[in-house]
Amino acid sequence: MAEPGALGGGSPIGTPAWRDRLAARLGALPPAGGRRLALGQVVRAPDGERSWTVVAGGGAPAAVHDGVTHAEVCLVASLDAAELLASGTSAADLLADGRLKVRGDGDALVEGHEALAHLAAALRGDDGTGDGDGDGDGTGEGR
Numbered sequence: 001m002a003e004p005g006a007l008g009g010g011s012p013i014g015t016p017a018w019r020d021r022l023a024a025r026l027g028a029l030p031p032a033g034g035r036r037l038a039l040g041q042v043v044r045a046p047d048g049e050r051s052w053t054v055v056a057g058g059g060a061p062a063a064v065h066d067g068v069t070h071a072e073v074c075l076v077a078s079l080d081a082a083e084l085l086a087s088g089t090s091a092a093d094l095l096a097d098g099r100l101k102v103r104g105d106g107d108a109l110v111e112g113h114e115a116l117a118h119l120a121a122a123l124r125g126d127d128g129t130g131d132g133d134g135d136g137d138g139t140g141e142g143r
Contacts, residue, residue, distance in 0.1 A: 013082050014043040014050030019064050025122040026054070026062035033059055037112030039119070040071025040104070045079040057115030062122075073104035086123050 011017035036058030043050045053071045056062035068074050077085060081099040085091060094100035102109070109116065 013079065013086055014045065014052065019052050022122060023064040025125060026056065026064065029118060029121060031059050031061050032057045032114045032118035034114030035111045036060065037108055037115035038070055038072045039112070040068030040074035042068060042074055042076040043079055043082040054119055056118045057112055062118060071104065072108040073102060073106060076101040076103060088124070
């Protein structure tokens with residue numbers, strides 16, 4: 001079984017190699033519509049803080065940037081909570097448990113729901129149809 005949040009590559013969440021795989025997956029998806037969102041993520045890991053920003057939506061290609069300087073809103077979590085989030089645990093559950101914090105413009109999260117769905121598809125490794133096989137047909141049966 002792959003490490004939670006590892007995007008199938010074995011690198012810990014938020015490391016440069018992990019972010020490169022996330023960027024590749026985002027780049028393989030068609031651009032998300034809706035509002036353009038710059039979502040920062042800060043992970044507090046034992047080896048230090050890891051931070052990056054995903055910019056998606058608005059019909060333009062998504063991108064991953066180092067740091068959170070230009071993020072509208074940031075999700076802040078421990079490494080354990082970030083791994084849970086990346087592997088599909090509900091952000092609402094993590095927020096309710098106090099394991100996930102939001103900094104910045106919280107309304108941007110609601111307005112950027114299409115960009116968030118795009119990011120979730122990249123983390124799942126699918127094409128956004130929700131079937132998880134990446135072929136775009138929505139059947140879940142693969143190619």
